[in-house]
């Protein structure tokens with residue numbers, strides 16, 4: 035055991051030497067930034083890497099190390115870093131102003147682009163993030179139905195606001211944050227994923243459910259994949275019960291198909307939430323859907339009572355700001371051709387096959403999960419199977435093994451998000467081949483560190 039610990043420490047020590055300037059920056063950061071980071075997912079063992087520039091599918095750390103990037107702006111960069119169309123649109127807009135404090139044509143054009151890609155989406159309201167989008171979707175559903183409760187699924191992530199930061203990681207009967215009032219948590223019911231009987235039972239038991247929200251691309255970026263047949267049955271059940279069906283397409287939107295998971299799997303949600311690719315790599319989110327629900331944002335002429343008490347309120351200084359709108363329009367114009375989505379998926383198919391082949395050749399237990407341009411590497415604990423408890427997936431992809439895999443991959447020139455992530459249209463077949471070879475070498479490092487095989 036002493037040798038294993040020593041070897042694991044040796045991996046970490048090599049990592050610390052390789053990314054020494056990042057370690058120093060992190061020390062400085064911890065003095066002014068809680069946890070030293072600005073997003074929980076960027077917290078890393080022993081410290082996060084610091085990046086100073088990016089282009090296409092690559093980014094460069096402050097030490098000058100080139101990395102193939104699979105974070106791709108937390109999934110926002112389907113076109114890759116600094117796609118020329120987006121850069122040109124933003125530069126042109128920058129010269130014309132970043133905030134008019136007034137309506138502008140770009141917000142209309144942006145909303146039209148979203149509606150064109152989604153036949154069931156009649157109207158759209160922009161927000162600043164996916165968190166704000168799911169928050170607004172819940173408020174719309176509650177106003178529309180007059181009911182307070184929502185159902186979500188174990189392992190599904192919808193942002194960090196109080197209403198949905200619940201049951202995302204194991205144990206699923208606990209909130210994912212301190213500081214959420216018990217009263218708020220009581221408005222959320224958590225169902226096992228892909229389990230229609232469980233949803234039906236919750237609806238039978240609780241007549242006050244306004245909405246069911248589901249991550250379109252599968253829980254936690256498809257770590258917990260959705261069964262499309264379940265989604266279609268869920269939609270039918272909710273229609274029958276008059277419960278609002280919210281499809282959270284913050285990741286799957288424009289990625290699973292130009293029209294998202296709803297296009298890929300033939301769904302017609304009542305409301306959809308987007309962010310990430312929507313704004314072409316700049317901040318932005320949106321809610322869209324049925325006109326009779328979205329009209330709860332409308333003002334009514336000569337109806338002061340409705341305007342004060344009936345409609346839902348929504349502000350936000352940077353909603354649909356011209357820079358995000360310009361980037362979003364440029365990005366969605368490319369998305370509408372179908373090419374970026376198809377290209378990213380083609381590369382991801384190659385990557386998943388290559389990674390799986392490495393596991394098989396080396397006789398390492400595990401599998402590669404993924405849909406469209408998303409992938410997860412699951413290094414299986416003994417007895418773990420793809421149809422086993424979903425909590426195991428979180429243990430294997432979030433714990434010390436995952437941290438070691440990420441360190442080893444970074445030393446080999448690849449930046450994974452946890453143990454997988456997102457492929458973009460900018461990744462080339464050469465990048466994929468490089469990543470597969472890097473994975474092979476990273477596994478050798480883990481073996482040397484005594485972290486594989488798992489027993």
Ligand SMILES: Cc1ncc(COP(=O)(O)O)c(C=O)c1O
Nearest residue numbers: 163164165191192193284285309
């Ligand atoms: C499915 C899903 N919904 C909502 C969010 C929250 O979006 P944002 O980070 O823009 O607040 C995320 C973020 O990763 C997400 O993956």
